Amino acid sequence: MIAIINTGCANINSVRFAFERLGVTPEVITDPAQLAHFDRAILPGVGHAKVAMERLKQGGWQQAIAEYDKPLMGICLGMQLLCEHTDEGDVSCLGMIPGNVGLLEVGELTSPHMGWNNLCEVKTHPLTKGLSEQQQVYFVHSFAHTPNEATLAQGEYGNAFSAIVAQDNYAGMQFHPERSAKVGAQLLQNFIDWQLP
C-alpha cells in the first residue's frame, strides 16, 4: 500500500489519480502515526517551502519521515523538503537527501521554469528504468537542488539542476510525474517497483 502524505497542499488529488491510472489505490494520510504501516510513501508539495516545512513540523511529520525505512519519494516541493536546506524562506529541511536547494539562476530566460523539458545525465537506477535522454517531463519550479552524488538525472534551464535524486530509501523528482504523460507514468511505475537492496 502507498501512502500520500497530506500536507494540506492542493495537488494531492492529481498524484492520487496518477497512481489510480496505474491500478494502485493510494491512501491519503493525515496522521504521522499511520506512516509506518505503509510499504511506500509519497510526499507531494506545491507552494512555498517555508509554509510547507512549518506544516510538516507542526503536524509531527519530521520524526516519522526520518524513521521511515521503506521507499519514500518527494515530488516537486516535496523533493526539496527532503533536502538539507532551502533558500526559499531560508529554512532547514528534512535532511534525508544530501545537498541544498537554491534559486535557479535562469539569466535571460523567463521564470518560473514552466513546461516540458528533457532529462540528461541519466544514471542507471531502478527509478530511471526505461528512461532515455530525449524524453521530456513537465516542470514547474523556480528553486532547485544543485547536482551532487544523490543526483540520478539532471535538467537544464539556465543552469543544470537535479531532476531525480535518491539517497538510501528516499527519492525525489523535481518535475511532476503525475502530469508527465507516458514518461511520468513509467517513472511512477518505477517507484512502485523499486526494491531496496
Next chain:
Amino acid sequence: MLSKRIIPCLDVKNGQVVKGVKFKGHEVVGDILELAQLYSEAGADELVFYEISASVEKRLLDVNWVNNIAKHIDIPFCVAGGIKSVADAAKVLEQGADKISINSPAIARPQLIKELHDEFGKQCVVVGIDSFYDENTGDYLVYQLTGDPNASSRTRYKTQQWVEMVQELGAGEIVLNCMNQDGVRKGYDNAQLSLIRRMCDIPLIASGGAGSMQDFADVFKQSQVDGALAASVFHKNIIDIGELKIYLNEQQVAVRLCN
C-alpha cells in the same frame, strides 16, 4: 531545452465543448473528456478549459467535470470560469486542476491576483487578457466578459498597462487573446505579441488566429512566446497535433515529440 507548448483550448458551455467565431455564435464541438483525451494522446502539451458562461452568469464553473478530467488526463491543465476568490480557486485546484486562469474577475478586483499568488504560489496563477486592437487609434484595449456578446465591454485598461499590472501583482503566466484574430484562422497577431513579449518576464501564451502550421512556427520565431493556444484548427481537424510537432521540429522550434 524547454519546449514550446502547444495548447488546445476547450471552451465549455453546459457541460460540452463549444466553439464560436470572434467570441460569437457558439456551436457544440463535442464531449469534454473525449476531446481532452484525444488531444492529450495526440501530443498536446497542456490543455486549457474555459467555462465561458460562468463569469457572465456570475457563478463559479462546475467543478464536477474538472475532477473527471483530472482522473483521466496525464498532462497539465488549466481551468477558467468565474473564479472570483481564493475559496473558488481552492475548489478548482482541489479537484486536480494544475492552474487556474482568471480574466474578468481580475479586472473587477486586481488584488485577487495577489491573493491567489500568496495562497497557491505564482505557478498556479494564469491571467487571461482579451485584447482588442482599435484600428482608429492604434491602441490595444482590454475587454471583459467576452464570453457573451451582450455582456462584453471595454475596460479602463490599455493592454500594456494591464500586462504590467498583473505581473506586479504576481501572475505566473499570461494568455494574451488577440480578439481581432479570434476564430478567423489568419495567423497570430505577431505585432501585438512581440510588443507584449518585450515587457513580459513571465511565460506568455499566444491566443487567437491560428490557421496553419506555419502560423505556429511564425509565432514562436517572431514573437518568442512560450506557448501557442488554439481551438478551431484542432476541433475541425485542420491541424493534427502530432504532425504539427514534427513540422515545428523541422523548423527548429523546440517541441516535445511524443512517438
